[in-house]
Amino acid sequence: MALSSKEVLKVGTLSRIRLTPEEVEKFSSQLSAILDYVDKLRELDTAGVEPLAHALPIHNVLRPDEPRPGLAPEQALGGAPQSDGDFFRVPRILNEEAGA
């Protein structure tokens, strides 16, 4: 399955990775080759085969609702590229662009 430049750009945006035109071209051919290889999987009949998402059959792992010490604000913000008082600082986002 070939991935067009347009699709690569779209995936780049979804992945939040800015791509140069040269990169778009390079990744388009490399990703297409990998997808071609992966298409082998279509040879296999997997009708009725339950997908295996979790490697081991473990269930119901729970934690007691007990507070544990975390980080002080100074530690939490210590590694931040930019902070403002007790806050992380980011480029302005308008309320209108809601997250979810």
Added chain:
Amino acid sequence: MAVTDLTACEIRKAIAERRLSAVEATEGCLRAIGRLDPKIKAFLSTDPDGGRRRAAEIDRRLAAGENVGLLAGIPVAVKDNMCTADGQPTTCASRILGGWRAPYDAHVVERLKAEGAVIVGKTNLDEFAMGSSTENSAYGATRNPWDLGRVPGGSSGGSAAAVAARLVPIALGSDTGGSIRQPAALCGVVGMKPTYGRVSRYGLVAFASSLDQIGPFGRTVADAALLLRATAGHDPRDSTSVREPVPDYLEGLEEPVRPLRIGVPREFFSAGIDPEVESVVREALAVYERLGAALVPITLPHSTDYSIATYYIVATSEASSNLARYDGVHYGYRSSDHTDMIDMYMRSRAQGFGDEVKRRIMLGTYALSSGYYDAYYKKALAVRRLIRRDFEQAFAKVDCIMGPTSPTPAFHVGERTADPLAMYLSDVYTVSANLAAIAGISIPCGFTAGGLPIGLQIITDVFTEGRLLRIARMYERETGWTKRAPPIVEDAA
């Protein structure tokens, strides 16, 4: 005999008998690193002061008669994708984590400290453990101690090379698709991937969460057993960590497994295998036969090609999600020029990640995106179950499965960097154990005519690490491969 020629078990014994101090062991390693690592580049960072301090403290505690632990005074290296809170950086060999200091220790690092080990440094890897050659490191490639023009394998190439070059006796690596076993094979050391869930992943920077597993490197099977014992066990901070008890892997290690039925899958000797690798591995199988084992031809119909295809969908999908957090907001690298929030994300990630990481993030994003999920991700999970069933059926008939760890010996630096797919095929024999969550080990089993090491891979069912180590030890005792050191070490001595 130099202290660096000693195995971890020998150091342990010498320290216990007061023939050697922890400080001497640490100094020996630091000297070897200073001498050889400029050529090998196994370490991303070392901690000489911290190491010396820690070693001295251990000597004090030993002198006071305290029980310091299983690894008392033994120098250890840790792959740089495991968090260390002592001020050493944790970079994952990525620009995006450049300068980041983890505020907490990984579970395995806590375990090492609790058992008295001296962490002397953190080893190089392919960026975020994505690669099979340790060339994808933002801080430069690691070289193979047996031939500096060749790669050490990857992604735990730094740990494998450090142990092979006798810079440290033991080291920790992580294995998502062969990242411990393949570099172990290419560097001529023992490397083990335990069962998924055996060792806590807490503090291991995630690549592909359902496949990642931490494991030991050593020059001998016993050293790998020792390090596994020190790090394995349940951790309530990792929901996928299992409650299975941890046996003493050293106890009974010398006992051969008898009778022993060895499954030899025809898929593991398929086209693409180097003829020298094939003949050396077949010779190793003959050694087991002489020891009384039965070789049973088996088939793992979904292994090799289907495994690689499945692996590259499952692993990249999980990676695209796990690596979404590196966005320049709360820690790590942020691009200085940007117009708005989205542009900030896109430039920071474009500048912070290397090509292989970008490729995998994009491949995984694509596989999970609307309209492609069923065709790629869901399909891969279904095939993953078929792969698991292959192994379940095999283990009903045999005690272990053997074959080559890697289809070729160490390749030249730069040889496969232009062709990602060719690089992916380096893991053709190792990825299926990760997909099936089972245990695997690579042990040295001979050399090419040119003097490059070759690894034998042994795979056993979940939570049978004890038996796996015993099977590996049977062979090691019969042969002398693990005693051989790379010429660079001999020259230096």
Added chain:
Amino acid sequence: MSAAEPVPTIGLEVHMHLKTRTKMFCGCKVEYDVRPNSNVCPVCLGMPGVLPVMNGKALELAVRMALALGCTLPGLAKWDRKHYYYPDLPKNYQISEYDQPLGVKGCLDIETSQGPRRIGIIRVHLEEDAGKLMHAEGGGNYSVVDLNRTGTPLLEIVSEPDVHGAEEARVYAETLRQLAVYLGVGDCNMQLGQMRCEPNISLCIGADAQGKPRYTPISEIKNLNSFRSVERAVTFEIARHREEYEADPAGYTLEKQGKSTRGWRDDEGVSFLQRSKEEAHDYRYFPEPDLVPFVPDRQWVEEIRRTIPDLPEIRRRRLINDAGLSEYDAGVLTADRLIADYHEALAEYVRDAKMAANWMMQDVMQILNERKIAISEFPLTPQAFGDLVNLVASAVINRNTAREVVLPRMLATGKSAGEIVKEEGLAQTSDESAIEAIVDQVLATNAKIAEDYKGGKKAAFGRLMGESMKASSGKANPQVVKAILARKLGG
């Protein structure tokens, strides 16, 4: 034939914070109005290498709510990751339950001004909340992020599109809140952001040729944080949909325009477009590999079910239909779970729900109001208070004595009703000869009033009763007084 009147078709997504001490996947405290970024740890900051572990209490509360809503718990619930890049979401994915939620197929009965309605519940699932993003003060060209809220356990409840109007939407949300508070599942303080409502609004605009219903495009109003704004936003949207549809009946349809996301400006009373269908997110859900599935243990679920108190609506109906209470009294006595529990315990102790209700309404509620205290702070247990009620019921003291003398003494001294009656000699007498002597005395001194009564002034009887009770210092059994008076006056 003219088109039928469009019918508003509304489903609600409600998010509520669960009442846990710690976050969903880490041990950080859940607190409100504390120093920014002070309740955070490597896990909720999404640092490299961290792993989530599920809060057992959050699961228990979620199961409780799911059961109270009559949901079925499927054999397995699992976690998924929902991806979108936003600075208040440190991992850039939210851990949620996508295709296998905790609870499915329930319902909630509500009482609107148009009568009772049953709203179907599609699903109930757990997830983690995001942090808070704010604009920098002073007009700086940047935003700031506080991650204290990140990882707070959230329960999302998704209704069927069974709601047909703004009032219904509001009452549904109010009833859901009442239930959650009643069950101890959440405090649902909307000012604190502990409960948020997101109505999905569309109008049913008749049917196509095959008889399949047709709809206007769905608009989802995000993050409404008061009941009033729910009602206003839905009212506004219904009108907006009507106008848009009337202006373009062929184009303003669900098939053509799909779903959009809108915000609500409460001060202006208008909604505004946030995201159209074209800009819809690609969330790339997939199973969360760092968490294991939840397989409900039947016994554990049944234990939780047993601890669920009767729900307010069921209790209210029972008081009206079985105990004969007025709608008003039943409403007051069931609005607060602890008051309902107190009444129920009192009713059981005195074996009369209606009598218990009268005492609750006239005495207990009055004291709570006067002292501005909650029922949990009322000093008398239902049993201690019930002893007093029983003394009146068995005519040991009369109602007035109980109310004016004994109850205040009980509250002041902590002594039992029996003790006080005994100490103060308050027990009333039913001794007929003694009472007859008192009545004779009263009739003698009030001959004029007695004459009035015989002359037809019925009200005079009450005055004679009062005089007789006064003469006995309130201790005479009023029933006996009444009987003797009636006999003497020949009535």
